[in-house]
Amino acid sequence: MNNDEERLGELARLEQQTRLLTMTLTSIRDFAYIFDRDGRFCYANQPLLDLLGITLEEIVGKNFFDLNYPPDLAARLQAQIQQVFETGEIVKDETPFTSPLGVEGFYEYIFTPVLNDDGSVDVVAGSTRDVTERKQIETQLRESEERFRAVADLVPDLLWSNNPRGKTDWHNQRWLEYTGQTLKEAQDDGWLNAAHPDDRETALRSFQAAIVSGNALRYEQRLRRTDGVYRWFLVQARPVRDEAGQIMCWYGAATDINEEQSALAAEHAARAEAEAALQTRDQFLSVASHELRTPLTSLIGYADMLRRALTQGKGDIHKMTEVITRQAQRLNALLEQLLDVTRLQQGQFAIKRQPLDVAAMTAQVVDEFSIALPANTKHPITLSRPDEPVIVVGDVLRLEQVVQNLLNNAVKYSPAGGSVRVRVKCTAGDAIVEVEDQGIGIPGGAQGHLFEPFYRAPNVEAQASGFGLGLHIVGEIVQRHGGRVEVRSTEGVGSTFRVVLPLRDSEDAS
Ligand code: ADP
Numbered sequence: 001m002n003n004d005e006e007r008l009g010e011l012a013r014l015e016q017q018t019r020l021l022t023m024t025l026t027s028i029r030d031f032a033y034i035f036d037r038d039g040r041f042c043y044a045n046q047p048l049l050d051l052l053g054i055t056l057e058e059i060v061g062k063n064f065f066d067l068n069y070p071p072d073l074a075a076r077l078q079a080q081i082q083q084v085f086e087t088g089e090i091v092k093d094e095t096p097f098t099s100p101l102g103v104e105g106f107y108e109y110i111f112t113p114v115l116n117d118d119g120s121v122d123v124v125a126g127s128t129r130d131v132t133e134r135k136q137i138e139t140q141l142r143e144s145e146e147r148f149r150a151v152a153d154l155v156p157d158l159l160w161s162n163n164p165r166g167k168t169d170w171h172n173q174r175w176l177e178y179t180g181q182t183l184k185e186a187q188d189d190g191w192l193n194a195a196h197p198d199d200r201e202t203a204l205r206s207f208q209a210a211i212v213s214g215n216a217l218r219y220e221q222r223l224r225r226t227d228g229v230y231r232w233f234l235v236q237a238r239p240v241r242d243e244a245g246q247i248m249c250w251y252g253a254a255t256d257i258n259e260e261q262s263a264l265a266a267e268h269a270a271r272a273e274a275e276a277a278l279q280t281r282d283q284f285l286s287v288a289s290h291e292l293r294t295p296l297t298s299l300i301g302y303a304d305m306l307r308r309a310l311t312q313g314k315g316d317i318h319k320m321t322e323v324i325t326r327q328a329q330r331l332n333a334l335l336e337q338l339l340d341v342t343r344l345q346q347g348q349f350a351i352k353r354q355p356l357d358v359a360a361m362t363a364q365v366v367d368e369f370s371i372a373l374p375a376n377t378k379h380p381i382t383l384s385r386p387d388e389p390v391i392v393v394g395d396v397l398r399l400e401q402v403v404q405n406l407l408n409n410a411v412k413y414s415p416a417g418g419s420v421r422v423r424v425k426c427t428a429g430d431a432i433v434e435v436e437d438q439g440i441g442i443p444g445g446a447q448g449h450l451f452e453p454f455y456r457a458p459n460v461e462a463q464a465s466g467f468g469l470g471l472h473i474v475g476e477i478v479q480r481h482g483g484r485v486e487v488r489s490t491e492g493v494g495s496t497f498r499v500v501l502p503l504r505d506s507e508d509a510s
Contacts, residue, residue, distance in 0.1 A: 031128040034114070037085055039064035039078075042123060051099050073097070084111045085121050094131065106135040158223070158233070160191065162250040166211040169249075180226035196222035196230050203235070214239055214247060220261075223254060231258040283454050287467050291334055294465060295327040302327070337469045341453060344476055351480045355504055356396045357389040358431045359424045365403040366422050378417025381407070385424040390431045391504045394481045399501075402477050405470045406435040406497045412464050414439030418494070426503070430483075433499045441491040450487060451475035459491060474499075 022045075025032045031048035035041050044052075044059045052059065052067070064081070065074055073095055080091045094108040109128040113121040152159050152172040158179075159172040167188045175186065179194040186194075195203050199221035210217035216238040222230040237252035302323045309315030343349040366383045373379065392399075403422075410420045418438030425432040442450065446457035456468040471485075478485050482502045489495035 029130070031126075031130075033126045033128075034123050035064050035081075035126065036123050037121075039081065048128075051101070051103065053101050069097075080111060081124065084113050084124050088113045088115060088119060088121055105130050105132040107131065156256070158254040160186075160252050162237070162252065164211075164239075164247045164249065166207055166250070175254075178225055179223065194224050196224065198222075206235075207237075210237065210239075210250075217252075220257065231256055232261040233257060280454065287454060288338065291465055291467055292331065295330045295334070299324055299327040299331070334467065337467055337473060340473045341469055344473070349476065349480070351395045351398060351477075353393050353395065355391050355393050356399070358392050358399070358433060358501065359385040359388075359390045361396060361400060362403050362422060362424050362433055365400050365407065369404065369407050373411070379411050379414060380419045381422065382419060383422045383424075386426055390424060390426050392431050392481070392501045393504045394501065395477075398477045399481070402474050402499060403433060403435070405474050406433075406499070409470065409497075410435050410437035410439065410495075412466070413437065413460065413495070415461070415464070429503055429505075431501045431503050433501075434496055436494065436496040438494040441493050441495055442487070442489040443491050447487055447489060451485070 025045035026047070028045070029047060031051065032043075032045040033041060033048055034043040041059045041062050041064060044056060049056060049059060054062075065078070069077065076093075076095075080093065083089070084091050090113070091111045092109070094106065096104070096106050098104045107128050108131045109126060112125045112127070114123045114125055115121060149172075153174065155172075156174065157172075158175040160168050160175060161170045162168050168186060168191055171181075171183060171186045171191070175181070175191075176183065179186065179191075181190060181194060184190075192200055192203065202219065203221050206217055206219045209215075216236070218234070218236045220232060220234055223233050224230050233254040234257045235252065235254045237250050239247040239250050242248050302320050305315065306317065306320045306324065309317055309320065340349065363383060363385060366381055370381050373381075407420065407422070414420070414437045416439075421434075421436045423432075423434040423436070425434070440459055440461075442457050443459055446455075446459075449455045450457070450471045451474075453472040454468040455472075456466065460466070475485055478499055478501065483500050486498040486500065487495065488498070
């Protein structure tokens with residue numbers, strides 16, 4: 001084969017390659033073109049020719065900048081083209097553009113230098129892609145996201161989104177305002193810090209179960225407001241899935257249900273109160289009938305015995321009348337307690353105020369109480385008191401009742417006997433009356449309930465009768481005098497009840 005034939009063969013191959021290349025460049029949807037340093041077109045593929053409405057012959061030699069670009073775009077392109085020729089580096093950019101035929105679009109373009117062997121550039125290959133559709137979708141997406149954000153910030157609910165693993169990646173403005181957290185603080189598991197410590201475990205467990213199962217979630221929890229107040233929220237979250245059913249993210253909303261919760265709590269409280277009132281009434285009726293029956297039965301029995309003794313002219317009439325009097329007094333005392341409680345409940349428990357000497361008053365009560373005890377009592381009562389008067393302002397009869405009650409209990413709850421010590425003391429501002437016994441004592445768990453109406457400690461024996469009202473009345477009387485009652489007791493060792501009353505101050509004296 002001679003040289004001419006070789007050259008012809010080479011030419012045919014080249015022609016074939018050029019045809020294939022041209023066909024390829026025609027078949028793609030991108031615009032492909034080549035231009036020289038002066039911006040003159042050396043080539044343009046068919047899609048570009050169609051866009052411009054000219055033929056290949058017409059465009060070759062035509063200047064790139066004769067295409068009527070808006071001035072700012074022309075300047076930008078010029079600078080970029082110059083840059084490619086000078087640096088030999090690729091330039092990528094995008095721009096909106098309206099073709100000479102009036103077709104509006106958004107284009108992405110790449111200028112690639114065609115490098116010579118020595119690295120110099122004579123021509124640049126350009127490719128421009130119509131990305132109008134993609135841009136439109138991007139714009140729509142952005143707009144819809146902005147709309148979503150605007151709505152999300154308007155609703156009163158606290159909203160958020162989680163990634164498929166359950167980590168929080170977004171919160172609406174309401175969440176940030178309510179909790180005082182920043183987006184960064186609330187991110188991932190930061191939201192847990194706003195949950196009530198008692199609700200955190202439930203919240204985490206519910207979330208983890210939802211993530212594993214992919215099921216929507218719904219539970220109630222408290223969330224902390226910026227001022228530290230916790231409010232109840234109904235928390236709901238559901239997964240958002242892609243076309244293949246895979247979870248893309250979770251959206252969650254917390255709705256404030258505090259009012260409903262409070263209404264519910266108030267309803268529960270009202271019901272509990274009504275039930276407690278009913279229970280108190282039942283308790284009252286059963287205790288009252290039991291407690292009143294004992295002295296009454298004995299009273300009737302002795303009255304009958306007395307009647308027979310009188311008719312028959314024999315029997316210890318003196319002892320019988322004594323028992324009758326004692327039982328009648330007991331009945332009277334019980335009825336007085338019931339009346340006092342009724343007065344307390346109806347707000348009719350009046351306290352008459354006048355200066356009185358607590359030491360003298362206590363001494364008198366102790367005297368009267370000791371006299372009433374049997375001669376062979378197992379309860380010697382001792383009293384210690386300051387010589388000078390201890391003046392408080394109060395109701396003498398009611399305060400006598402307090403000391404009587406404490407003395408009575410000291411004896412009643414010391415079935416094995418033991419001395420009862422009464423002490424009157426005076427501190428800087430208080431008058432103190434202590435009644436100490438060596439009786440059965442009070443179990444630790446019961447000590448906090450002694451002043452509740454009808455309460456009786458579990459260690460009281462059946463024969464130590466009582467309503468469980470005495471200390472309640474004592475507590476109320478002392479409280480109405482601005483004082484308090486303190487209890488120290490060890491079960492099986494004894495108890496000390498300490499009444500603290502404010503001393504009369506100079507104002508009271510005036
Ligand atoms: P009552 O004596 O009628 O039961 P109180 O209100 O006076 O009612 O006392 C309430 C309870 O407190 C008693 O039932 C008893 O359990 C306990 N209590 C009161 N005083 C004493 C005391 N000095 N020693 C032991 N327990 C006492």
